[in-house]
Amino acid sequence: xxxxxxxLVSLLVAPEPPDELSALVAAMRPWCVAVADESGVEPAxxxxxxxxxxxxxxxxxSGKPVAIWAxxxxxxxxxxxxxxTVVLSCLDDTAVEARGMRVPPCGGIDVxxxxxxxxxxxxxxxxxxxxxxxxxxxFRETPINRELWPTAxxxxxxxxxxxxxxxxxxxxxxxxxxxxxxAAMVGARDGVEVAVAADSDLxxxxxxxxxxxxxxxxLSRAGRRLLERRYSRARVAPMLADLLGLQPxxxxxxxxxxxxxxxxxxxxxxxxVRGRARRALVPLKH
Amino acid sequence: MMPGxxxxxxxxxxxxxxxxxxxxxAEMAMDNLVAAxxxxxxxxxxxxxxxxxxxxxxxxxxxxxxxxxxDADMVIATTFxxxxxxxxxxxxxxxxxxxxxxxxAGTQWSDIGLDAASLETQQLLxxxxxxxxxxxxxxxxxxRVVSDRLMRFNGLPSTPLYHPPPLSEQLHGGGFxxxxxxxxxxxxxxxxxxxxxxxxxxxxxxxAVLTGPGALEAELVSTAKRLHVRERLEITGFLDDAQMVxxxxxxxxxxxxxxDEDYGYVTLQAFLAGKPVITSADSGGxxxxxxxxxxxxxxxxxxxxxxxxxxxxxxxxxxxxxLGEAGRERVSHLRWDTxxxxxxxxxMERVEGAV
Numbered sequence: 241x242x243x244x245x246x247x248l249v250s251l252l253v254a255p256e257p258p259d260e261l262s263a264l265v266a267a268m269r270p271w272c273v274a275v276a277d278e279s280g281v282e283p284a285x286x287x288x289x290x291x292x293x294x295x296x297x298x299x300x301x302s303g304k305p306v307a308i309w310a311x312x313x314x315x316x317x318x319x320x321x322x323x324x325t326v327v328l329s330c331l332d333d334t335a336v337e338a339r340g341m342r343v344p345p346c347g348g349i350d351v352x353x354x355x356x357x358x359x360x361x362x363x364x365x366x367x368x369x370x371x372x373x374x375x376x377x378x379f380r381e382t383p384i385n386r387e388l389w390p391t392a393x394x395x396x397x398x399x400x401x402x403x404x405x406x407x408x409x410x411x412x413x414x415x416x417x418x419x420x421x422x423a424a425m426v427g428a429r430d431g432v433e434v435a436v437a438a439d440s441d442l443x444x445x446x447x448x449x450x451x452x453x454x455x456x457x458x459l460s461r462a463g464r465r466l467l468e469r470r471y472s473r474a475r476v477a478p479m480l481a482d483l484l485g486l487q488p489x490x491x492x493x494x495x496x497x498x499x500x501x502x503x504x505x506x507x508x509x510x511x512x513v514r515g516r517a518r519r520a521l522v523p524l525k526h
Numbered sequence: 527m528m529p530g531x532x533x534x535x536x537x538x539x540x541x542x543x544x545x546x547x548x549x550x551x552a553e554m555a556m557d558n559l560v561a562a563x564x565x566x567x568x569x570x571x572x573x574x575x576x577x578x579x580x581x582x583x584x585x586x587x588x589x590x591x592x593x594x595x596x597d598a599d600m601v602i603a604t605t606f607x608x609x610x611x612x613x614x615x616x617x618x619x620x621x622x623x624x625x626x627x628x629x630x631a632g633t634q635w636s637d638i639g640l641d642a643a644s645l646e647t648q649q650l651l652x653x654x655x656x657x658x659x660x661x662x663x664x665x666x667x668x669x670r671v672v673s674d675r676l677m678r679f680n681g682l683p684s685t686p687l688y689h690p691p692p693l694s695e696q697l698h699g700g701g702f703x704x705x706x707x708x709x710x711x712x713x714x715x716x717x718x719x720x721x722x723x724x725x726x727x728x729x730x731x732x733x734a735v736l737t738g739p740g741a742l743e744a745e746l747v748s749t750a751k752r753l754h755v756r757e758r759l760e761i762t763g764f765l766d767d768a769q770m771v772x773x774x775x776x777x778x779x780x781x782x783x784x785x786d787e788d789y790g791y792v793t794l795q796a797f798l799a800g801k802p803v804i805t806s807a808d809s810g811g812x813x814x815x816x817x818x819x820x821x822x823x824x825x826x827x828x829x830x831x832x833x834x835x836x837x838x839x840x841x842x843x844x845x846x847x848x849l850g851e852a853g854r855e856r857v858s859h860l861r862w863d864t865x866x867x868x869x870x871x872x873x874m875e876r877v878e879g880a881v
Binding site for chain 1: 653654
């Protein structure tokens with residue numbers, strides 16, 4: 241019996257393909273194999289790294305879905321005019337335009353590999369580690385060794401954090417108190433994804449949040465989602481696969497579908513559940 | 527049916543967990559929900575997937591639900607992990623999450639401790655729960671208690687949606703007899719040992735009627751013997767509907783003292799029978815219904831306090847009757863058609879918009 245092959249996506253490459261697109265295509269592995277040379281096999285879809293990519297016009301005439309990368313608003317408009325199925329870009333306003341999809345930028349935070357830790361789980365970690373129950377960390381001036389900052393972000397009841405470190409805090413699901421400038425930098429709203437306070441009130445606000453589990457949980461959840469919308473490839477990859485009409489590879493059948501389900505749940509690659517899923521399906525592989 | 531809404535028949539799947547060989551309030555609620563949907567003119571069916579509660583296998587069922595094909599107009603998910611179902615029109619009516627991983631973690635009712643495996647399971651479960659519940663177009667819960675937990679633990683808002691208990695059409699009032707009724711399964715969190723321990727302190731002509739079943743029966747009988755009240759403790763075992771209705775009707779009061787209950791059918795059934803409820807201050811969802819001195823008595827949960835409450839009603843049957851009548855009034859609004867209207871309301875609005 242011939243096993244079904246994974247969907248083929250043809251990469252139409254122009255000079256200097258963007259790293260962001262390469263990373264996104266890599267994240268679409270459960271759905272497809274991306275190749276630059278079709279070798280005579282008709283692809284299920286096309287991804288072009290630019291509106292100037294070689295063979296783009298042929299791809300657009302093929303009737304297959306075509307995603308086109310745009311570096312700026314002008315290229316995005318051109319891609320739409322050309323008839324792209326979806327326009328990919330790191331531009332913040334890409335998603336609100338027709339057929340647009342914002343792609344997480346590279347060099348930012350790898351939110352897909354950071355576990356989201358809700359406040360009540362944080363409390364359990366603190367108890368397990370013999371840490372103070374009301375552990376509020378002010379990262380503006382803390383004696384904690386920088387190497388331990390991720391741990392502190394993962395277990396604190398609330399934190400005071402400004403600047404780029406706010407991204408890490410939100411990725412960990414840490415209830416974060418910050419200043420207006422830092423909130424604006426990441427696009428976070430006061431009372432929704434973060435709590436914004438004046439400099440003199442930051443620590444007190446964080447202490448209040450630490451004592452209010454419902455408020456802390458709401459901030460934790462919303463803050464993490466903000467980071468995922470901006471930086472998660474695991475979130476964007478299945479959306480792009482849907483738009484391009486790609487299904488999880490049948491060649492690897494059951495496990496591919498399970499892996500896709502795990503990816504949609506933002507399950508870290510090292511999670512024990514992935515191991516359980518693989519072991520459960522071992523008897524089915526041949 | 528809400529006025530002005532034109533509803534077409536929908537194909538609806540009610541999703542729930544299946545704990546093999548166990549049938550309790552959640553199972554009855556699922557069956558009654560399906561029946562109510564059918565009475566409302568829809569096609570409805572129940573989909574259940576077996577589940578295991580030990581932490582090693584806890585997430586297997588959740589992951590399985592992600593792949594279950596659900597060909598219907600909408601799904602209504604109830605107990606963990608059925609709300610992991612994938613469907614474009616998913617409404618959650620949350621009966622309960624996996625409480626051993628949440629508020630009961632670290633207690634005698636949980637295998638979730640402070641070891642690394644427990645913490646990883648807890649973190650992943652809480653994160654997954656939050657994500658899949660966010661997928662729902664609406665999130666309702668069984669009670670304010672469940673909504674409060676969902677907000678505290680997952681940061682998610684939700685709306686309590688109350689429903690009638692089983693036997694709501696049959697329950698009726700009656701005399702205030704010489705027994706107190708405690709119709710719960712013999713599970714640890716139902717704390718029936720409090721009833722048995724209070725029995726020696728209750729007026730001597732009264733006896734306690736427990737139903738069960740459950741693994742703790744031998745322990746309860748042993749306690750009754752030790753306290754020299756075995757002859758005043760009646761354990762009926764399984765009662766059919768008619769027998770249950772008559773036991774409610776003839777009771778002086780209903781004792782319901784669970785620990786942090788989600789909803790509590792026993793409370794509502796007692797009220798429908800016009801009986802006061804004696805409960806405990808830490809009984810959770812029961813306290814959304816029982817108000818001390820209004821329709822029942824709220825104690826501190828000690829055997830002495832429970833016995834004193836029983837004695838008070840025994841000595842003042844008029845009070846028992848007044849409390850019971852107030853209880854009946856308290857639950858008189860509970861109707862299944864209201865529940866169906868709320869669960870389907872967003873979908874019905876879509877249909878109206880399409881017309």
